Amino acid sequence: MIMVEVIAIVGPTASGKTALSIELAKRFNGEIINGDSMQVYRGMDIGTAKIRPEEMGGIPHHLLDIRDPEESFSVAEYQLLVREKITEIQQRGKLPIIVGGTGLYVQSVLFDYRFSKQQVNEELRHTLHAELERLGPEAMHSKLMALDPKIDIHPNNTRRVLRAMEILLSGEEKEDGSLAQAPMYDELIIGLDVPRDELYKRIDSRVEGMMEAGLLDEVRRLYDRGLRDVQSIKAIGYKELYGYFDGMYPLDEAIAKLKRNSRKYAKRQFTYFRNKMPILWLDATADPKNNLEEIMRFWQESDRNRRIEQMAKTIR
RNA sequence: GGCGGCAUAGCCAAGCGGUAAGGCAUGGGUCUGCAACACCCUUACCACCGGUUCGAGUCCGGUUGCCGCCU
Numbered sequence: 048m049i050m051v052e053v054i055a056i057v058g059p060t061a062s063g064k065t066a067l068s069i070e071l072a073k074r075f076n077g078e079i080i081n082g083d084s085m086q087v088y089r090g091m092d093i094g095t096a097k098i099r100p101e102e103m104g105g106i107p108h109h110l111l112d113i114r115d116p117e118e119s120f121s122v123a124e125y126q127l128l129v130r131e132k133i134t135e136i137q138q139r140g141k142l143p144i145i146v147g148g149t150g151l152y153v154q155s156v157l158f159d160y161r162f163s164k165q166q167v168n169e170e171l172r173h174t175l176h177a178e179l180e181r182l183g184p185e186a187m188h189s190k191l192m193a194l195d196p197k198i199d200i201h202p203n204n205t206r207r208v209l210r211a212m213e214i215l216l217s218g219e220e221k222e223d224g225s226l227a228q229a230p231m232y233d234e235l236i237i238g239l240d241v242p243r244d245e246l247y248k249r250i251d252s253r254v255e256g257m258m259e260a261g262l263l264d265e266v267r268r269l270y271d272r273g274l275r276d277v278q279s280i281k282a283i284g285y286k287e288l289y290g291y292f293d294g295m296y297p298l299d300e301a302i303a304k305l306k307r308n309s310r311k312y313a314k315r316q317f318t319y320f321r322n323k324m325p326i327l328w329l330d331a332t333a334d335p336k337n338n339l340e341e342i343m344r345f346w347q348e349s350d351r352n353r354r355i356e357q358m359a360k361t362i363r
Numbered sequence: 364g365g366c367g368g369c370a371u372a373g374c375c376a377a378g379c380g381g382u383a384a385g386g387c388a389u390g391g392g393u394c395u396g397c398a399a400c401a402c403c404c405u406u407a408c409c410a411c412c413g414g415u416u417c418g419a420g421u422c423c424g425g426u427u428g429c430c431g432c433c434u
Contacts, residue, residue, distance in 0.1 A: 060399080085399055095399080123396040151398050162396055200394085204402040207394070214395090224395065243390095283399045307388080312399055318392060 051346055052232040053133060055082065055145040055153055057320055058239030059313035061249040063331045065098050067239065068146040070335075071342070072106040075142045080132050081110040082147020082156075084125075085282040088116045090269065093262045094284030096253070109136075116269055116279040123162040126155040133232070150319035157236065157324070159229040165217045175209045175216075184208070191215075227323075233351050236358060237342060238326035245332060250309045254284075254302065263288065263298075283308045325359035 054071060056064045068079050081087065085095045089112045092099075097111060109132050114120050129145065133156075136143040145153055154160060179187050187209065188202035194215045200207045241249065266288040274280055280289060284305055291301035320326055327345055329338045348354045 083399085084397090119397065121396040122398075126396090149398065151394075155395080160395065165396085167396060201402055204394085206397075206401045210396075227395070278397050278400080281397075281400060286399090308399080310388095314390080315392095315399090319394085319398090322392080323394090 051142070051235045052137065053143050053145065053157070053234045055157060055234065055236045056239065057082070057146075057148060057150070057153055057236060057326065058331070059241070059246060059316040060096070060148055060309060061246060061253045061313070062239035062241050064146050064148065064239055065096075065102070067237070067331075067338075068144055069102070069104050069106055070339075072142075072144055073104065074339075075144075075346075076140075077142040077144040078107040078109065078136045078139075080129055080136075080143055080145045081108065082145045082149060082153045084120070084147075084149040084152055085279065086111050086147070087114050087120055087125075088112070088279045088282075089114065090116060091265070091279060091282065091285070093257050093260050093265045094282060096257075114279075116272075116274055117277055119278050121167075122151055122155050125152050126160065126162070129156045130231075148316050150316060150323060153236075154227065154323055157231055157234055159226040159231055161223075161226055163214050163219055165214050165219050168213055168217060171213050171216060172209070175212055179205055179209060187212070230351075230355065235342075235345055235354065236324060236326045238320055238328045238361075239331040240328045241331045246313055247310050250313060251306050254306050254309060257284065258302065267292065283312055325355050326361065327358045328361040 054075070054077070056068050056071070058064055071077060072079055083095065085091060086097045087110060088095070091097070098108065110125075110128060113128075133143045145156065147153060155162075175187075184202050184205050187205065188200070191198060191200070191208050191212050194212065198211055200211060202208065262284060266285050269280060269285065270289060270292050280286055287301045287305040287308065290296055290304070291298050296304075327341070329341060331338075345354060345357065348357070
């Protein structure tokens with residue numbers, strides 16, 4: 048008599064998602080699926096605030112450490128992997144719980160988000176990039192507009208402009224974005240809210256904690272491995288320390304940047320979750336008992352549409 | 364006590380008679396295969412009082428505060 052097929056726990060960095068996930072997994076006989084774009088990388092543990100094995104409390108965790116830092120990874124791959132995992136976990140009679148702060152990743156799984164059949168075309172991508180270098184952002188944007196005037200991407204956002212062209216030049220229609228509203232499962236999305244001041248304090252002290260836990264060594268290992276210009280080291284905590292290793296600024300400045308970038312990231316996460324999906328927002332600083340009761344109330348709501356409607360009403 | 368310098372947004376800072384650049388921070392937002400990415404938008408009664416002028420952050424005088432040097 049499972050009433051909810053999938054639970055997701057989202058929220059900004061340092062809001063307490065991990066702790067809540069374990070609690071819920073125990074209560075609902077769940078297994079946890081990583082919902083974070085950087086925790087998929089092996090050897091990136093401290094900086095990504097990955098859960099440690101001794102914290103898992105025996106709960107199975109999926110899609111952590113599935114790539115080496117030199118490898119790339121994408122939402123589309125993620126979506127595929129998670130949907131498989133969900134089925135698998137459900138077949139075991141257990142509840143899948145997706146936990147993470149990467150809005151697009153979570154959204155792509157929980158909603159009918161359809162990626163283009165067009166695989167990444169390295170060759171075309173290269174050509175387009177060369178063209179961008181030559182002609183500049185404005186010209187590329189004009190070309191995109193000539194291909195499809197309805198696409199609305201800022202000319203300076205060259206990465207998105209190029210990707211859009213890549214798809215169109217491969218002779219494919221852009222996907223209808225409205226599908227992204229349609230839920231794929233009978234799902235409950237829990238968002239952890241923390242007052243801004245408090246959150247920023249938590250972030251600062253989390254960064255201090257990471258440094259004490261050996262973040263510098265962790266990043267140094269990747270640095271010494273010769274990793275450069277790859278997706279993984281664009282992660283917060285890694286790119287700032289790389290700058291320090293490169294001698295661009297002293298360590299204290301690197302740490303200050305790390306904190307600042309984490310704060311900005313948290314803000315963007317709020318923006319995304321707030322505007323992209325219906326969420327049951329809970330105050331992470333409130334009494335856990337009350338939050339659990341609130342979750343139970345939604346859990347017992349068997350009417351999927353009503354649940355979605357109510358989730359959307361909890362505004363932060 | 365004397366002499367000199369400086370006072371512009373939360374911070375840094377341009378401005379040199381015609382109605383306040385920019386950066387950082389903050390806040391808001393965009394997003395369909397790099398999303399911890401990439402990108403967009405966002406904030407001023409110029410220390411105070413008086414004067415000169417059609418017009419003053421900009422010039423003059425005074426007050427206050429800070430910083431230097433001197434006694």
